Amino acid sequence: MQRIHNAIQLTGLSDDDLAELYAYPVRLDRPWVRANFVSSIDGAATSGGLSEGLGTPADKSVFAMLRELADVILVGAGTVRAENYGGARADPRRRRALYDRGLGGHRDGAPPPIAVLTASAAIEPGSRLCTDASATPIVITTAAAPQDRKQQLRDAGVRVVEAGDIAVTPKGLLRALEELQLRRVLCEGGPHLFGELLDADAIDELCLTTAPVLVGGTARRISLSAHEFHTPMARRHILLDDDGTILTRWARR
Ligand SMILES: NC(=O)c1ccc[n+]([C@@H]2O[C@H](COP(=O)([O-])OP(=O)(O)OC[C@H]3O[C@@H](n4cnc5c(N)ncnc54)[C@H](OP(=O)(O)O)[C@@H]3O)[C@@H](O)[C@H]2O)c1
Missing domain, CATH: 3.40.430.10 (Dihydrofolate Reductase, subunit A)
Incomplete structure (x- = not known):
């Protein structure tokens, strides 16, 4: 596992490494809500109306692993x-x-x-x-x-x-x-559900893929809510793929 300033190169990570990087807390006495989203560099949650338009191979691998864990x-x-x-x-x-x-x-x-x-x-x-x-x-x-x-x-x-x-x-x-x-809850969206859960302080962590693409247009962002809030998050890790994809894991402070 090659670490560069707290970031990890994805190439070379085994499925077991990935599972450990994304493991849920060991003993849970309540539902732990992890959200997973993909966004373009300019903050769009969709391309062509779907999140699929933003997926990259690295995003697909982590998406699948998160499902395996949940x-x-x-x-x-x-x-x-x-x-x-x-x-x-x-x-x-x-x-x-x-x-x-x-x-x-x-x-x-x-x-x-x-x-x-x-x-x-x-x-x-x-x-x-x-x-x-x-x-x-x-x-x-x-x-x-x-x-x-x-x-x-x-x-x-x-x-x-x-x-x-x-x-x-x-x-x-x-x-x-x-x-x-x-x-072990994996919330895959969409933006309205995620925004509502964030507003209620019901999200424990966010796994966010930034796809190496700009899309412009009028696509929504990953969270939408009636009220604005300010939820500080702590960075857990950054994974980097050769194609420019950045996969981050953020936990509520
Ligand atoms: N970039 C990504 O990773 C990503 C991930 C997911 C989705 N997306 C995109 O986001 C778009 C869809 O997201 P969205 O924000 O429009 O919809 P959404 O959050 O997936 O779903 C909203 C719906 O959930 C139900 N709902 C929400 N809060 C509720 C509550 N408190 N009680 C009961 N039901 C509740 C309602 O369903 P009813 O209307 O049936 O009552 C509501 O219309 C799609 O374009 C999708 O491709 C992107």
Whole structure:
């Protein structure tokens, strides 16, 4: 592992090195929320309307490792609809090995489920989320969401959890994840969900990829919220790839 002023060259890191660099805290007594985003150098969260347009090989490797480590992938319904989210794929041997080392993963090697936050429950039962998943997808929604939509999702094999009346508060969301015993939380966005969780001081860390590209245009940034806040963060590491990609890990101070 070659260190240059606290930065690490990605080339030469093994999967085990990466897993250690991104391990969740060992003993968790509550959900620990890690967010993962990619941004262009000029701060865009999308290119061509999707985050995929910003992905680089290094970003894809870390994205996959973060999924391997997590108990659950939390995502806002806007992202699920925009990106046509399917279930997570994971290597069962790797998930078991990570579990045995106490870094994350899963005892039986199962992939982490996707948990979608939606006030409206407006998720298509025929969408990839429901039809292309090997772990039971979870929809965290409200009592006010139309009953027929919730029933259609249940019929499509989704676990529907009501965690609020007309919206789900960050506290209600974390309580629902705790009740499901899902503590290693990987939040993959989008900007509205991330901004709301930041505003409520419910984000423990941010993994941010800066893709070596400028995109201009009117794309959003990675966090959007009703109020401005000032959350100091501490740098945990910087990984550098040869193509210019910079991968950072930031923890709440
Ligand atoms: N650069 C990146 O790494 C990255 C990552 C993710 C996404 N993205 C991009 O971001 C865009 C989508 O993000 P977005 O900000 O528009 O949407 P989002 O944050 O993914 O989802 C917003 C939706 O989540 C639900 N929601 C949020 N807060 C809620 C609450 N308190 N209670 C209940 N439901 C709640 C609502 O769903 P309902 O409307 O169903 O009620 C809301 O419309 C896409 O273009 C995607 O490609 C980029």
